Amino acid sequence: MLPHSVATHTYTQRSVRMAHLPLLTDAEEAIDYYKSQPHSPSDPITAHVIRILVQDGYKNRDIREALGIEKVYTVTHFIRVSQALTDGEMELWFNNPDRITLGHLRAIAKLDFPTRESLLRKLLVARSPVHEFESIARGDTQEKDVDIARFASTMSEVTGRPTDIRFNKKRKNGTITLNFYDLDDLDDLCRKLGFIPSEYF
Numbered sequence: 001m002l003p004h005s006v007a008t009h010t011y012t013q014r015s016v017r018m019a020h021l022p023l024l025t026d027a028e029e030a031i032d033y034y035k036s037q038p039h040s041p042s043d044p045i046t047a048h049v050i051r052i053l054v055q056d057g058y059k060n061r062d063i064r065e066a067l068g069i070e071k072v073y074t075v076t077h078f079i080r081v082s083q084a085l086t087d088g089e090m091e092l093w094f095n096n097p098d099r100i101t102l103g104h105l106r107a108i109a110k111l112d113f114p115t116r117e118s119l120l121r122k123l124l125v126a127r128s129p130v131h132e133f134e135s136i137a138r139g140d141t142q143e144k145d146v147d148i149a150r151f152a153s154t155m156s157e158v159t160g161r162p163t164d165i166r167f168n169k170k171r172k173n174g175t176i177t178l179n180f181y182d183l184d185d186l187d188d189l190c191r192k193l194g195f196i197p198s199e200y201f
Contacts, residue, residue, distance in 0.1 A: 021048050021094050027056035031066050043078075043102045044094040050075065051082035051090075077106050084109040085116075092120055099123050103130035107137050139170060148174075161189075 021044070024030040030052040034041055041049070046067070053063050060075050069075055081102065085093070093100045100123050107130055108116050119133065148167045156163040159178070167174035180186040190197055 019095055021045070021090060024049070024052050027053050027058060027066075034067055042094075042097050044090065044097055047078050047082040047085075047102075048090060048094070050078045054079055054083065077102060080109050081105045086113060089113075089117065089120060096124060099127065101130065104128075104133050107133035111137060 022033060024033055030049045034045070034049045037045070049067070050063055053066065058066065060072060060079065063075050063079075064070065064072070082090075085105065093105065100120055104120075104123065108119055111119075119136065122128070148165050152163050152165040155165075161181075162179040164177040165174060166177075178189060180189050187197055
């Protein structure tokens with residue numbers, strides 16, 4: 001039995017006319033616009049509105065009360081992102097909300113503009129999970145050196161199961177991922193690693 005494969009989707013950029021974020025002049029207009037939306041406002045719109053509220057002196061509690069947002073940390077994330085991004089990055093997010101998420105932006109908000117923009121452009125071509133952006137923001141390398149790749153390949157051949165090794169050159173540590181095929185195989189793998197499930201469950 002082979003492990004399930006994950007389909008890779010390729011996104012082709014096409015020449016399309018960019019939509020623009022609404023022009024909102026002050027906090028009152030921004031709040032009215034936010035509340036007038038027929039459905040729950042998108043994350044880019046919410047960030048755009050919160051950016052204006054912050055510029056007008058609104059604090060986290062004021063924003064939550066004005067927009068009806070319950071979670072403190074939710075507003076904190078929006079404030080952090082909205083204050084870090086340039087107008088161009090906000091527009092890019094607004095036009096590609098299915099590919100660029102608040103999680104991606106929160107992860108890289110503190111990076112310099114050229115790095116952020118490059119990462120966001122890459123998202124338009126190939127999807128990347130948020131944890132990869134978090135890893136990049138921490139300074140972890142995404143590259144596998146030749147020796148590590150050969151080690152993973154040989155280990156996979158010897159153990160008979162797909163093996164992935166992620167190695168952080170800077171910290172000299174990493175992770176090993178071993179695939180299993182079913183619950184019996186998982187049990188067998190645990191035993192080989194010295195963990196006997198029946199002794200704990």
